[in-house]
Amino acid sequence: MTLEADRLACRRGGRLIFSELSFRLGPGEAIALTGRNGAGKSSLLAMLCGRLRPEAGTIRIAGAADVAPVELSHVVGHRDGLKTALTAQENLAFAQALLGDPALSPGEALAAVGLPHVARLPVGYLSAGQRRRVALARLLVSRRPFWLLDEPMAALDVAAQTMLTGLMRAHLSDGGAILAATHGPLGLDGARELRIGL
Numbered sequence: 001m002t003l004e005a006d007r008l009a010c011r012r013g014g015r016l017i018f019s020e021l022s023f024r025l026g027p028g029e030a031i032a033l034t035g036r037n038g039a040g041k042s043s044l045l046a047m048l049c050g051r052l053r054p055e056a057g058t059i060r061i062a063g064a065a066d067v068a069p070v071e072l073s074h075v076v077g078h079r080d081g082l083k084t085a086l087t088a089q090e091n092l093a094f095a096q097a098l099l100g101d102p103a104l105s106p107g108e109a110l111a112a113v114g115l116p117h118v119a120r121l122p123v124g125y126l127s128a129g130q131r132r133r134v135a136l137a138r139l140l141v142s143r144r145p146f147w148l149l150d151e152p153m154a155a156l157d158v159a160a161q162t163m164l165t166g167l168m169r170a171h172l173s174d175g176g177a178i179l180a181a182t183h184g185p186l187g188l189d190g191a192r193e194l195r196i197g198l
């Protein structure tokens with residue numbers, strides 16, 4: 001399956017943020033989405049997951065024309081989307097039930113992101129980096145071909161950044177695809193850069 005964006009334009013607060021943006025993202029491919037602060041990276045991700053309507057242009061999945069891209073995507077944004085009163089394990093179980101197509105169990109996913117010891121702690125007690133790791137563990141509990149990530153390395157220490165690079169490489173090797181907004185390196189050799197902004 002290939003995600004196809006054709007001649008997208010974005011307007012926010014009455015201002016044109018970007019226009020004429022086209023790209024394709026197919027199996028095994030990674031895009032590093034770059035641009036200055038305010039260039040529209042988070043806005044593009046919001047469009048891809050159906051939360052923001054493009055001013056112009058289209059987004060579709062070739063090979064699954066009737067399916068909204070968000071149905072085939074994992075989205076990890078700036079906000080981690082975790083429920084602070086639930087434990088890390090409960091958050092992942094909830095995500096798995098919601099997203100379907102189960103892959104790793106919540107416990108296995110927490111182990112994969114180096115957090116087996118916090119499984120039973122309410123997420124509200126976790127550090128910023130630990131919370132981000134739990135948010136990223138959601139990528140592992142359900143299978144979705146497209147990973148749409150907003151600054152995925154933010155708040156991660158060096159070991160966790162290396163861990164995330166490994167998870168992304170494994171996803172690409174399995175035929176998945178990644179689009180990640182970033183101000184720094186992702187550690188993915190084959191990633192192509194998509195720079196946005198007027």
Ligand SMILES: Nc1ncnc2c1ncn2[C@@H]1O[C@H](COP(=O)(O)OP(=O)(O)OP(=O)(O)O)[C@@H](O)[C@H]1O
Pocket residue numbers: 012013017035036037038039040041042043044
């Ligand atoms: N709800 C909104 N209403 C009006 N303007 C908005 C809204 N959300 C974002 N914007 C504006 O849209 C522009 C693009 O914001 P966006 O968050 O997409 O940029 P970004 O490239 O992700 O930035 P950063 O690198 O700082 O995360 C900014 O000028 C921002 O102020």
